Amino acid sequence: MNAALGLSLVIVALAVLAAVEGARTARRWRIGRSARVDWRTGLAAIPKRYLVDVHHVVARDPYAARMHALAAGGLIAGSVLAALGLMPPLGHAHLFWGAVALAFLVALAGGAMVGRRRYPAKPARLSGGAFQRLPLLLAAYVGGALLVALDAASGLAGPLGWLGLAVAAAGGFGLVRQLADGPMRHALAGALHLAAHPRPGRFEGERATALIPADLDAPRLGVAVPADFAWNRLLGFDACIQCGRCEVACPAFAAGQPLNPKKLIQDLAGSFKAEPPTYAGSPYPQAPPVAGLGGPERPIVGAGALIHPDTLWSCTTCRACVEECPMMIEHVDAIVDLRRFQTMELAAVPAGAIPALSESRYAEEPGGRPLAARTDFAAGLPLPLIAAKGSCDVLLWLGSGAYELRHGRTLRALVELLRKAGIDYAVLGPEERDCGDLARRLGDEATFADLARANIATLSRYSFRRILTADPHALHVLRNEYPAFDGRYEVIHHSAFLDELAADGRLALAAAPAGRLAYHDPCYLGRYNGETDAPRRLLDRLGLERVEMERHGKRAMCCGGGGGAPVSDVAGERRIPDLRMAQVRAVGATTVAVACPQCAAMLEGVTGDVAEVRDLAELVLAAVEAAPVAQGAAR
Amino acid sequence: MKTLVLLSDARHPVSGRPAPTATELQAINLARGLADEVSGLHAGPDAEAARGALGHGLARLEHREIPAGHDPLPSLLAAIGSEAPDLVLAGRRAGAGAQTGLLPYRLAEALGWPIVADAVALAVDGGVLEVIQALPKGARRRWRLRLPAVVTVHPAAPAAASFALGTARKGQVGAAIGIPAPLDEPAMEERPYRPRPRLIASAAAGAGAAERLRAATQAAGPGGRVMVDPSPEEAAQAILDHLRAIGVLKPASGR
């Protein structure tokens, strides 16, 4: 008997203990609803999903990526190797123990990085409590094991080995104890979550951002209690490592509204446990107090439960949290599921959202305005109705922004450009109903489904090649969410469309000086649809001085206009568009180019030191008008 | 405490689609503050709009079927007779049709019950109903009356609950044949409505002669006047004069 053999045995024992803890953890997910999971593909795909998809996210923070690779890689390699030491020829080979020592050395370096991140002071986004103990346990386990391995490799078999074994055993036991309800849970749940992910398409190169339709015949609509979540959603919540990346990305959190996606996931993870572990991260800013009572069959949302409704309604559904989450957790799905219950069962929507929902339902337009007035913005510009033409090449979907003065200017510019490029376009006119985006994000799936069906029935009567829209929300709904209702269309955003026209030479552009310009990516175009290049290409054709904000592309910050947040209007300490405008000004831009009616409205509402808000269509039109005449006509 | 809410065959004012009317939904809301279960009552050819109210907090709907154009009053009276509510609530005007707002009054008259219009809050204590009534310009009046009673609801009452599919699915509809009551008066001639310009009489018109004189001598009267950099006193006087000219402030006592 020597310390090395002891280490091997301890590791095997720890593995058995870990398996028991793991089973205990997994049993808790069984309270959830069933979900269809392709286990074979999922399990086989774990390495690829981990090494490619997760790494893609983690690598945005190179320090964390290195830290995790060293700590996790070294720990797993060292432990597996050390367990193999039970095999006689290996167990006696000095060289083998040398290799084990190397692995644990690597892990120790990783552990040191974990420690350095948290000591002497941890950044606000990271959780404390058990997480502060993690580097210590890690150091004990891998440091102790390193001693044992060194001891064995050098053939000393001295007291240092036994000391190392004792420390390693203590640290290892501590780590395993963290498996069910501590930081180490992420390892187990995270791996399984990769296999049983509710949106496997995310790993197949799909954007997979469409909300999943609610079953409107279910006995209970939406999610009221933890048991209403599918089991793999509960698994997902348990995968959270409390890295706080979502917290940093969340616009509502930044604005001091009572939402913190990290705490939200922790509350959900705790909701189905008898004794939820204490949470030691940032709270929901300024959240009204709640009772804090959870349980598998207890309501999640409410002043007497875990999560205050204000938290739920603060979310702009911008998906920044989802985009940043290394554990691939789907925050927005969870939030919308919770909202669905609030809206469709309890009618407990924020006061400001009631008129929007009622009008969506009874007037098929969230502002309650006449559908025929949607084309009023055109003021003289020809807007042929598809009903009169029967068919067209490009069907222009106007969206609810058409009623607003600001977006009316954008649409006029767009129509002007269509004319100049000689496009065969038409609109639905009074037959265009709201696409249902607002109702759906506010959890009113019933109204959304009605609107979707009605629009799809209308669209089926006409023939057109593709749908063009200047509203990314409508784009997302028509392109990604109507297919679940059997409406399949080729939908193109005006940024891509105008870029196409310019590339084809159908629009002649001249440089239109506008000073420094920054492009603000709409969430529903960039993150939801991955379209970040076309708008930039288009802008670069205009010969402007374009600068990037720190947060741009798929990681851009939301303007605050999505998810019904403007109508829900949960109070915060600051306002999201003000923060975004400050970011525009921080890079010295005097113009901010937008590509969405919501973004335009939100950013235009900012006062003080502001950049001019121009839609892409307006900028392009200015460039076309600056171009020498006789060009730009249809070929 | 049994409360019945009268529901009209309402149409959305803009879209024209069947849609429960706001004050009727607000009535449901007020009623739910008095009792857990609120029933609705509709007499008419079909109850599509009234059925919509089930999604806004109504537990049960009684539908009395009568031919189009018939007077709903006899059917409503019969239903109220059998349901025996303590309180009947109604909207301010029906959500479609002639919209005279007369029905609740005729009902109260026929029942011999007191009626209070434009309620914004209700409370019941020992068979006595307290109604807070909204009057123009935010004024309020408190009524105390012995039940049973008829009360109509004002738009300033607390907002109605939003539509919830879950509640709508649970709601029950009781249908029965109502009492046919053809109207004897001839139907009124109807034409498409053409909005006529509102005649906003000048505030000066009808006011005292002195004020009219002042209004006439003011530069262009109320309408786009700009004063650049006046002294604070000049500015204050100009504002007060303007407020008087438009009739918002009472004439100064001293003049």
Next chain:
Amino acid sequence: MSRTRRDPREEREARRLDGNARPRWRLDTPPSSSRLRRDPRREAEAARVPGAARLRLDRSGRVAGTLAPPPIAAEPIAAPTIRIIEAPAFLIAVVPDAPGGRLTPLDRQLLGAARLLSDAGGGAVLVLSFGAVDGLGAAGVDRTVALAAPPGGDPTMRTAELAGLLAALQPRHMLFPESATGGDLARRLAARIGEALFAGAESLTARLATRPAGNRHVEQRAAPPRLVTLAPDAQLPHTGTVHEARRLEAPEIAPAPAHDAILSVEDLPVAADALPLAEADFVVSAGSGVTDFELFRELARALGATPGASRMVCDAGLMPRAAQVGASGTVLEAACYLALGISGAPQHLQGVARCEHVVAVNTDLHAAMVERAGLAIIADAQQVMPALIAALKAESQR
């Protein structure tokens, strides 16, 4: 009198009150351009002196309905001649709201309509009022009867008294304002006597009345029944000749008891600054340009206005959230909006779209609120506020 040509469409557009789904026009301002196409027939009709058996035209423009603005200055000079209708062919009874004995604008419009109805056939306008009312003669009233029932409290007694008068005096019509009080009383009476009510008439002649129905999608037309309520701003008030407003003794009517189920009716005191914004009639509102909120609240109290604020101010916690005016706050129905240091962002302007009058105080001549305002003061709100308070104080001491 120059007879120039005008483009009425353009003029009407210019006077259109913006920000309203339903078109509304401001008719008080004289048209700014001088091109006016005139209709001599209509003018003659309008200038026809009402009631005169022979055709008499009054070109001074004092008669209701002229196209030209009334030349007001001419009015106070001549001693008013009083028109007396000795033996009317019929009576048009009017029950004005007249809170506190003062006619409301709608009351005046109602009397204008009643005047036209009676003058069309040699009738007389009879006012039935609960309590004394001022200025009836100038508003075109020939006879008045003061009723016995108390003006406040349970309307049952008033209803019964009106029913009795209707039977005793047999007026051709009994007109009510379509207001909270008048509309309620008219409906009570109609239900009591089981008669038809023509509710919310927008035009009213002896032979034809029209009213909107079906959510203002259809117009109902009929010969007016006895009971009619008149919609606001549909008729012009009577101007011009003063009428006699002779007091008549009320006929003997057995007093009706109050409804025995009604235990009490009392008015609740509501201070202007405690009103819900949505119902306020006069709102004074502060934006980022206001720094002293004690002063601002004092000003609101002094003006008897309901205080509001822009979102900037509410976000900063300087005024409560409930005070926010605008798209995400309250959309006002107020007659007048006094905006102090508010830039007029689109979301804010949505909240005042339905306000008839806007007054702005702003240091920036180019602020959107200045453009929206009927009276704009380009000055520091911080200094105008104390001046306003001082001016109001000085007036009340005089």
